[in-house]
Amino acid sequence: MAENRTRYAILGALTLEPMSGYDLKRFADESVAHFWAESYGQIYPILKQLVAEKLIAPTTRKRTGPRDRVAYAITDRGREVLRGWLSEPAEHQIGRIEILLKLFFARNAAPGDAIRIVEAFRGDYLAKLGRYEGTEVRLRAERGDRADLPYWLMTLSYGRQISSALVAWADETIAALRRLARESNSPS
Amino acid sequence: MAENRTRYAILGALTLEPMSGYDLKRFADESVAHFWAESYGQIYPILKQLVAEKLIAPTTRKRTGPRDRVAYAITDRGREVLRGWLSEPAEHQIGRIEILLKLFFARNAAPGDAIRIVEAFRGDYLAKLGRYEGTEVRLRAERGDRADLPYWLMTLSYGRQISSALVAWADETIAALRRLARESNSPS
DNA sequence: TAGAGCATGTAATAGGTTACATGATTAG
DNA sequence: CTAATCATGTAACCTATTACATGCTCTA
Numbered sequence: 284m285a286e287n288r289t290r291y292a293i294l295g296a297l298t299l300e301p302m303s304g305y306d307l308k309r310f311a312d313e314s315v316a317h318f319w320a321e322s323y324g325q326i327y328p329i330l331k332q333l334v335a336e337k338l339i340a341p342t343t344r345k346r347t348g349p350r351d352r353v354a355y356a357i358t359d360r361g362r363e364v365l366r367g368w369l370s371e372p373a374e375h376q377i378g379r380i381e382i383l384l385k386l387f388f389a390r391n392a393a394p395g396d397a398i399r400i401v402e403a404f405r406g407d408y409l410a411k412l413g414r415y416e417g418t419e420v421r422l423r424a425e426r427g428d429r430a431d432l433p434y435w436l437m438t439l440s441y442g443r444q445i446s447s448a449l450v451a452w453a454d455e456t457i458a459a460l461r462r463l464a465r466e467s468n469s470p471s
Numbered sequence: 472m473a474e475n476r477t478r479y480a481i482l483g484a485l486t487l488e489p490m491s492g493y494d495l496k497r498f499a500d501e502s503v504a505h506f507w508a509e510s511y512g513q514i515y516p517i518l519k520q521l522v523a524e525k526l527i528a529p530t531t532r533k534r535t536g537p538r539d540r541v542a543y544a545i546t547d548r549g550r551e552v553l554r555g556w557l558s559e560p561a562e563h564q565i566g567r568i569e570i571l572l573k574l575f576f577a578r579n580a581a582p583g584d585a586i587r588i589v590e591a592f593r594g595d596y597l598a599k600l601g602r603y604e605g606t607e608v609r610l611r612a613e614r615g616d617r618a619d620l621p622y623w624l625m626t627l628s629y630g631r632q633i634s635s636a637l638v639a640w641a642d643e644t645i646a647a648l649r650r651l652a653r654e655s656n657s658p659s
Numbered sequence: 660t661a662g663a664g665c666a667t668g669t670a671a672t673a674g675g676t677t678a679c680a681t682g683a684t685t686a687g
Numbered sequence: 688c689t690a691a692t693c694a695t696g697t698a699a700c701c702t703a704t705t706a707c708a709t710g711c712t713c714t715a
Contacts, residue, residue: 319565319567319568322703324706325703369576385557440644448632448633475673
């Protein structure tokens with residue numbers, strides 16, 4: 284069973300600085316959103332668990348906003364556990380890719396449907412590609428001092444390479460689908 | 472909420488021929504395994520649901536093996552529902568990519584760990600790449616008659632392109648990690 | 660003074676995997 | 688005879704998302 288990775292995402296984020304549940308969600312949304320998502324429904328219960336296991340500890344409350352804010356800091360044991368996880372190979376998920384499921388059964392679809400779907404897919408990834416470029420520029424400018432920066436850029440590069448491979452695949456696939464449509468219209 | 476896609480996977484498979492729950496699992500394992508997985512715990516309950524909704528119907532039992540085997544056939548309503556789903560754009564999942572999470576926090580890891588992990592990752596995708604080539608040859612030979620073949624090849628191409636992009640990314644990333652390690656050992 | 664953002668949390672639900680139970684038959 | 692394969696199913700569990708509740712404070 285895929286062990287709960289949210290725990291490690293939280294431990295990892297807390298190595299950067301102490302954060303509250305709210306902070307963690309914000310952090311996830313702006314930094315790792317392109318390959319990782321977290322929801323409050325996961326974060327808060329797991330924060331409690333981690334405190335019980337002494338992997339993190341609440342720091343003194345601060346009043347930064349309209350409400351008290353409990354920031355959690357990672358403990359030495361927390362760092363050990365994180366390091367342990369980091370030393371294990373990454374499980375690779377089988378991943379369910381919806382567009383491929385549709386394409387696999389596309390013979391049952393109306394003629395233009397498959398093409399439209401792949402075109403939309405292409406558009407999504409082209410847009411992502413643009414955003415990655417932007418993020419890289421911004422990261423280098425704002426976070427050029429961070430020792431973590433090189434690692435962050437590696438994750439961005441992953442996104443960039445996947446996206447451009449998928450745009451290329453979409454182009455090829457759209458061409459093939461058009462060919463198929465022509466052939467079935469005018470069977471020589 | 473991501474509507475239950477297993478329903479459509481089953482409906483789609485039953486357009487090829489009537490199948491039992493057992494058959495469906497086998498079919499998934501050998502045809503769409505590289506982008507879709509199904510488990511019995513999903514298949515059997517959903518078969519019942521689909522029967523109740525009249526999207527599929529049990530055919531007469533056959534004795535092909537040591538036990539009775541109930542094959543289900545898709546109904547006209549089932550085909551309609553499938554076509555409806557096929558006409559909608561594919562939702563794209565945010566996807567949680569574990570190796571990127573590890574890399575993102577890799578500054579906390581022991582020196583060689585990140586490199587080892589990316590190397591293992593590279594090996595996995597290189598192996599996949601080889602399997603895709605094999606599958607394509609086999610498919611063309613065994614299923615060259617199937618009208619669905621062109622669609623199936625498109626899903627294979629996706630796998631091939633993703634895999635080779637990821638091998639390239641891994642190469643680049645391993646090089647970058649080695650550079651980082653050298654720099655931290657001998658800070659000029 | 661209304662609404663947006665801050666901040667924490669929970670309950671309901673969905674979607675899925677794993678492990679197990681059951682029992683027949685066939686191949687080695 | 689024993690193990691593997693055929694075949695169907697279920698219960699327990701895990702992970703995660705969504706939607707909601709609460710209530711404060713700052714801004715327009």
